[in-house]
Amino acid sequence: MNLEKMLSQKEITRSDLTYLMKLKSQSKLDKLYRAAYKVKAEHVGPKVYYRGLIEFSNQCQKNCFYCGIRKDNQQVQRFTISEKEILAAARWAHENNYGSLVLQSGELQNEEFIDFVEKIIKKIKKLSQNELGITLSLGEQKKETYQRWFAAGAHRYLLRIESSKQELYQQLHPEEHSFKRRLQCLKNLKELGYQVGSGVMIGLPGQSIEDLVEDLLFFKQFSIDMVGMGPYVLHPHTPLARSIDKEDSLKQRNLKWSLKMIALLRLLMPDINIAATTALQALDPVGREKALQAGANVIMPIITPQKYRLDYQLYEDKPCVDEKASDCKDCLEARINSVGDEIAYGEWGDSPHYFKRIQHKRTGGTTNAKDTPSQ
Ligand code: SAH
Numbered sequence: 001m002n003l004e005k006m007l008s009q010k011e012i013t014r015s016d017l018t019y020l021m022k023l024k025s026q027s028k029l030d031k032l033y034r035a036a037y038k039v040k041a042e043h044v045g046p047k048v049y050y051r052g053l054i055e056f057s058n059q060c061q062k063n064c065f066y067c068g069i070r071k072d073n074q075q076v077q078r079f080t081i082s083e084k085e086i087l088a089a090a091r092w093a094h095e096n097n098y099g100s101l102v103l104q105s106g107e108l109q110n111e112e113f114i115d116f117v118e119k120i121i122k123k124i125k126k127l128s129q130n131e132l133g134i135t136l137s138l139g140e141q142k143k144e145t146y147q148r149w150f151a152a153g154a155h156r157y158l159l160r161i162e163s164s165k166q167e168l169y170q171q172l173h174p175e176e177h178s179f180k181r182r183l184q185c186l187k188n189l190k191e192l193g194y195q196v197g198s199g200v201m202i203g204l205p206g207q208s209i210e211d212l213v214e215d216l217l218f219f220k221q222f223s224i225d226m227v228g229m230g231p232y233v234l235h236p237h238t239p240l241a242r243s244i245d246k247e248d249s250l251k252q253r254n255l256k257w258s259l260k261m262i263a264l265l266r267l268l269m270p271d272i273n274i275a276a277t278t279a280l281q282a283l284d285p286v287g288r289e290k291a292l293q294a295g296a297n298v299i300m301p302i303i304t305p306q307k308y309r310l311d312y313q314l315y316e317d318k319p320c321v322d323e324k325a326s327d328c329k330d331c332l333e334a335r336i337n338s339v340g341d342e343i344a345y346g347e348w349g350d351s352p353h354y355f356k357r358i359q360h361k362r363t364g365g366t367t368n369a370k371d372t373p374s375q
């Protein structure tokens, strides 16, 4: 089958995905990216939604082998940003017409943390007269905790599966981090009514193209609403980085694989939200813009107060650690305009897929649901 035909098919098969992941010629890759951009423009619009990212704490009880803020990394200064500073960042986002926020941190499950987050969500909703949408990225929690935060006003949750291959997941985590529990968390979030986001790291040691294709099919099968996936980037003070050779060429490979994954996911799931993640920018100064051209439609500008950014490095060469939120805003605007996308200021930018999914559930799958814009 020729490439044009493959790219315009209704159903894209596992073997097509594998073939496309292996494409090498730049002219063929350009065709793939153009096809994905076209699908994005048709289904979610030639737009970019902003989520101002507040990384409010690097305290973490987990020990993921790849992550720079894992519990056992003694070389990190631990912090939790005060409520006052978090609210100031949220206010800045609101005043600058960002439609949504992402609250992210290491994983903690104690009562104090749960209360703190609940209170912050309520206060952000109040200060923005309910105008700011809130996405959480706070790891695995009990269903009751997810429920409390949902009731407080959060409506989207990001929890990456990291790799949908259980064996690889286990290799990347200590034994007590359970793949099954993670999957159960994703199911719980869905049941509670959140818009659910997941994702994987791309280019992990021991990960093959076939594994990545299975990740794409996992998102489809789970009927995920949003995906944030990006290259695996070494962090020197982690067991995973210490176990492998540092090779610059791998960075280029991981970047290419990430762009292909984004384009293929857009073809596979036309109406979901796909983020152009910051890790792309760690490998290529214009990595995120390339992702937008390959089908991504969400960007999470970091609005964490500057003094904390250095201590929230999940991986090496994280960009923007010495900038202020306002610097990031101006710089991003110019970059996005260069791609030809419009920034959808002031909109939540919910995933149309979510509305179809819940409508489908309500009607028992008997009707074709229409998109319901939330704001
Ligand atoms: N503690 C929460 C949120 C913060 S971590 C959680 O784990 O869900 C957010 C994401 O950062 C993780 O899901 C992981 O995919 C990504 N990450 C961590 N270390 C990374 C690395 N070295 N390279 C690329 N991404 C990494």
Ligand code: SF4
Binding pocket: 060, 061, 062, 063, 064, 067, 068, 069, 070, 071, 105, 106, 107, 139, 314
């Ligand atoms: Fe903690 Fe998340 Fe990093 Fe794992 S990936 S160590 S849970 S911050």
